[in-house]
Amino acid sequence: MVKGYLAFVFHSHLPYVRHPEHKQSLEEKWFFEAITECYVPLIKVFQELERDHVDYSVTFSLSPTLLAMMEDPFLQERYAAYLSRMQELACKEEERTAGDPVFSPLAHMYRERIDYTAYIFNEKYGRRIVEAFKELQRGGNVELITSAATHGFLPLLGIQKEAIYAQIAAGIEYYQKIFGNTPRGIWLPECGYESGLEDIMSELGLHYFVTATHGVLYASPRPKYGVYSPILTPGGLAAFGRDPETSQQVWSSKEGYPGDYNYREFYRDIGYDLDLDYIGEYLHPTGLRGNTGFKYYRITGPSNHKEPYNREWALEKAREHAGNFMFNREKQVEYYGEIMDRPPLVVAPYDSELFGHWWFEGPQWIDYLCRLINKNQNIKLITLGKYLELQYPLQLCTPNASSWGDKGYNEVWLNGKNDWIYRHLHKAGEKMIALATNFPKSEDILRDALNQAARELLLAQSSDWPFIMTTGTMDSYAKSRITSHLIRFLKLERQIWENRIDVSWLRQLEATDNLFPHLDYHLFQNLEQTVAVEKDKLAEIT
């Protein structure tokens, strides 16, 4: 008899970053590193679990911008070139460390990993990494879900319901184009929820979403089982609340697993440590030092003194942490099981990019944990969709407006560093709705211009730009991106109304900001005429 369920949700997202105008771009490297260090290692873990007939279940969200980058031939080409440079560096590292009993096995490990990544990317999936996710979904253990088209932070775009509708609908449509099926669930960007979103999500056929802990805990009426059972929102979708214990065990700066002294140190990288004569050609052409992914030290302790990485010790630790995590879940479901009339569900969402990149041993930890749970009779892994199929009656509640950002609400995306963007985003949203409503029919260049205007607006709406402005690193990039997309949008909008579209400029935009090739601008049409359920809500805001 299962005493409780554990639902892992891995949320994978990067903003749409693509710079054909530059030979190399620092920002594209975020994407390349994430493939090498996170997505491929996670795929490998899941494939090996499947091979060994381990009964595991995970929910995996892939943001539409990330999928679009994975599907973009230009970025595929660039990543292939990046990989072969890394393969070359891996060989040089093997030569450099040859004979050294400590560093040579590590250099060998990195070469094997890069070669494996190159095999998976180039040979096995012909550069289309989404094929691996399709395969995993067909295997039945991985449930793929979508997110808002460009990861817009919906509570701050909600002044126009059409903007929310377009973000969500475009995300679902792109998912359908790639995976063929309709996603059951959606990852609300940054877990950003406000009341009213569920009507749009339900209208678009979604069954569930995930909120921060206090999204469900502070729902009204008070949810009987806290976050350990989903609630049914007025729109008819289920809302799952994040379990605070599982996030603390991984994230807490004091007790969190990734900080263990045996784990690999992120900040010691040969990109910083070795002579520029040797490493320079693998860094950014400006000579700017940066990460290469070749890291040979373990965290060791709180000081700057670092000892060499020992892979066996690190894996032993990952095994121990997996055991500890499972033990804690057993205790947790036992505790809540005494209160509840059903097995408690522990929802544990994480950013995929934590695993492998920041926490190098994270993918192995997942592997060990899935194998342990497979043999455990008290806990079972489950996807969010499969949990709903168990058909426990759900309590009807309205979730609380919330996010999983710092302080739990909207402040990360709305503060003195980024608040200036909203007057522009809202105005552009208003103008896009006017365009879509005034041009119900269009052809050729006009249609292309309208679709491109919709693309530029969606790109401007990414939650990443205000987030980066708040954190302060790379904020000039974020400002520049949002400004560019808004300027492009406004210029297109003017040209459309004035009936003088600059076709060659439009084609350049289409080639540069080229995501969602099938995007249809009609998604921005005035909802008042199309969604009766929203009418009363609209009355409130106008």
Add this chain to the structure above:
Amino acid sequence: MHPSSREYLDGEENLPLYYGKDCLVLLPRDPYWLFAYWEISIPTRQRFEAEFHKPWDSLQLLLRVYRYDAQGTGKESHFDIQIDPSADNWYIKAGVPNKKYQTELGCYLPEGGFRHILSSNLVTTPRDSLSDIIDENWRLPDWQARRLYRRISRSNLSSLEMIKWGIPQQ
């Protein structure tokens, strides 16, 4: 982005400072704070300058913030914030979670009273504690509810608020 790509596609253009349309928009930041931004178009400013026989900069502008109950039906109270005529946004300490708020931008009349210029949308501040509405069909016995919230609050980020507001104290 690198400057060259901006030049390549966007030329010398910059974002407009004004859109030429009146607007006042209210956004919730958290259970206690709101953010308002506005634009008052030149024709509107001129209209008010003419009405009051005063330059815009010497008008006494204010934001009047109205609080409604959670259903948005009953007006509970309001307060005023004096603002600088050159400001175009303001963080407002609204103070009460789970209430609806709306704001009006206006100015004090020389003879006293308030002259309305713009109205905002209505927003709701989020809760920062457990709801006190309980569905009788979904009620846990008190001792079990205490067990549930005690453990959640141990690792919840907002546990302090939870302990303060949410957990039955007996």
